[in-house]
Amino acid sequence: MADGMTSAARTGAGGDEFSRKEFSNHAEALAGLAERVLADGAASQIASEDVARVLTAAMKLYAAKAEVVAMPPPPVSADRITPTEVVVVISETMRAVNLNLFDLSMWYRRARGE
Numbered sequence: 001m002a003d004g005m006t007s008a009a010r011t012g013a014g015g016d017e018f019s020r021k022e023f024s025n026h027a028e029a030l031a032g033l034a035e036r037v038l039a040d041g042a043a044s045q046i047a048s049e050d051v052a053r054v055l056t057a058a059m060k061l062y063a064a065k066a067e068v069v070a071m072p073p074p075p076v077s078a079d080r081i082t083p084t085e086v087v088v089v090i091s092e093t094m095r096a097v098n099l100n101l102f103d104l105s106m107w108y109r110r111a112r113g114e
């Protein structure tokens with residue numbers, strides 16, 4: 001397979017194969033909806049639990065992929081997010097899981113692929 005995924009990696013816990021196209025369609029739909037919410041200035045109307053569920057799932061998916069590829073791709077599109085937005089998410093994520101800057105520095109120094 002071109003992406004290095006085995007058929008076992010494509011099969012979920014329930015034995016159902018996911019569809020890359022289906023996942024891509026859902027990702028595009030969610031990103032589009034989020035962009036519309038932001039454009040309308042309606043972010044405060046979205047339930048915090050929903051944002052946490054989506055962000056948690058995305059972060060877990062990225063971490064799992066980063067563990068199995070030689071060189072993980074950037075987790076965000078730098079041209080679509082500001083440094084301030086990145087720092088807000090990183091800071092609040094660290095608080096939520098009780099990490100500090102020392103913990104972060106230990107991981108940051110880790111060579112890629114370790």
